[in-house]
Amino acid sequence: MDYTGNLESELKELKNTFNTGITKQESWRRSQLKALLSLLEEKEGDILKALEQDLGKHRVESFRDEVGPLIKSVNYALKWLKQWMSSKKADLPVAAFPSRAELVPEPLGVILVISCWNFPFGVSLEPLIGAIAAGNTVVLKPSELAPASSSVLANTIHTYLDNKAIKVIQGGPSIGEKLLQQKWDKIFFTGSAKVARIVMTAAAINLTPVAVELGGKCPAIVDSLSSSWDKEIATKRILAAKFGTCAGQACIAIDYILVEKKFSTTLVKLLKAYILSMFGEIPKESVGRIINKNHCSRLRKLLDEPSVKATIVHGGSYDEDALFMEPTLLVDPPLKSEIMTEEIFGPLLPIITVEKIEDSIEFIKSRPRALAIYAFTNNETLKKKLASETSSGSVIFNDAIIQYIADSLPFGGVGESGFGRYHGKFSFDMFTHEKPVARRSFLTDFWFRYPPWNDQKLQIFKSAYRFNYFEIILIILGLKKS
Structure with missing residues (x-):
């Protein structure tokens, strides 16, 4: 069934939700991941039935390839979420002493996930796990070629997850085209190279970063x-x-x-x-x-x-x-x-x-x-x-x-088989900007970093970039000619 709502108002709600900062909170991320886990466990029968209807998959194959791996992935994200969210210390040059720096992971914003029909739950929810763990709001467009699975996703996600932050929009190519006309903070696409080119062309208008999972002859x-x-x-x-x-x-x-x-x-x-x-x-x-x-x-x-x-x-x-x-x-x-x-x-x-x-x-x-x-x-x-x-x-x-x-391994292609990596921590990284944050004191300053320039300052810089700090001291003291 094609989406019949107001797309612009839906996206505005997602942006407003993101701007409140609620999705950045660890508690929100955990609550959504736990809700997704509940969905997978409580709606397992509906999922297996939908996969049988769409693809004729045996329930054992469906659990092995889709439900089981997703349960494992959610639990993995819950286990490591706090560590993934934590800042990492980074070094600054001695010339910036005293100072300190860190890399702070922050969510990208509003994400569009366009999934494929062959693993309609796996390739829909695996990137969703990473996007939620990273603190983003998300629109998921499942494939219309697997209608039973698409319907299950649309009818269950909004009852389990925060509908102001995570939405499922069903439909065919016309809906996909309308979605691509919007401005996103990242697009994650799984499908054919032919459609990937359409996605990337549309994304280029807004300079939207794209990850594509394609295939090729393995x-x-x-x-x-x-x-x-x-x-x-x-x-x-x-x-x-x-x-x-x-x-x-x-x-x-x-x-x-x-x-x-x-x-x-x-x-x-x-x-x-x-x-x-x-x-x-x-x-x-x-x-x-x-x-x-x-x-x-x-x-x-x-x-x-x-x-x-x-x-x-x-x-x-x-x-x-x-x-x-x-x-x-x-x-x-x-x-x-x-x-x-x-x-x-x-x-x-x-x-x-x-x-x-x-x-x-x-x-x-x-x-x-x-x-x-x-x-x-x-x-x-x-x-x-x-x-x-x-x-x-x-x-x-x-x-x-x-x-x-x-x-523990990144999943993704290279060249014509796609680009972008996800699964586990790599899914979190996929939808995260690792922002450098540097702090320095007013306590000290170095006169040679400012104009006017002279040969002495040039020699100091040359020594600095060679990490020869003893030589810098000699130049400043006049014990070594510049």
Whole structure:
């Protein structure tokens, strides 16, 4: 349902609330975080039901990927809030003696959060946690493509949180456009690169800072693992990170695999076997749905390209009316085909073979920087080369997607995969200005800092910037020529 209220009056209320200073108080921040925790715990059933309606997610998957991580994040913020809010001492030059300085974290003001449909609660509430902890007022615009989830957010947040400081505004592109026409203190956007360009263009008019969480084609390098145990675990983790996470509709899902040609047949056999054991004879009953017919049609077109269709080794069926696409494996589709040049965002998994596993590094470097690189290997040399020679939002060895639930690690991209970092303390920092505050006494002053200038003062400054204070004393006493 599109928003029908008075947008200008709503934003004015948010600004007025912020200007009262109430959101800067630790007590207000704690009360809102605790209220959000209550929402997650008391409305868990509504959240899980909405995710099933929008995306066909099993309640276990929904709790694992959205409700659970959010509860953890709120508790983490409550635990560390006082420390995050505290000022930090900073040093000033000796020339400013006696003096002291500190870095004081202050909220930015009124924040706009535009979230995506694939994790409609996670990518809405995770940045909201940071914005609240930092003391801001917030407008959240959830995605209209997940209407049940958007409705739950709109109908619950205003009953739990301070409605004068935190608002949910529902609607489609027209509402999004109206929101972008307003002046914000920061915009946080999760979605596609195409829409991100629109957001940034609008933000530039008011010089509004923007953080964008995008995606990209996240590769997984699979080495020729020696033990059967390692092969089994790697295979299950790959499948869970692709087909078992929102049917592959995730920015950090594995987009394609790079593997040595000599190991590819073995890998395909393992993947086929574990697809069957994990998702059953009828995967339609256990794999999540595609979000809508447009996206289902987009995925179908990727597969129906003749040169791509010929490379399918498992799956390939789909039911657009049921919004279902079977977990599909492809071996060596053309590198210039759309399935290898565009982010897939669905349950299609290309497997690209290379002569030797080290070739995968050059392959990755030749393409836009990904949100994440995954590598399943015990080769320490390969690990070092991947970490040092590639650029991505993150690098994960021998697992996938675990970085998303880590409060101690920043989550975000680089280059075309986005910019800005959040989760844990990084979410707090995202919506905070760390303001330098310096204090100095009138007790002392230094005559050489003022005009008129002469060579003696020049030498004093040169010595000062080299931290040679003994030399300064000699110059002042006339014991060293300037």
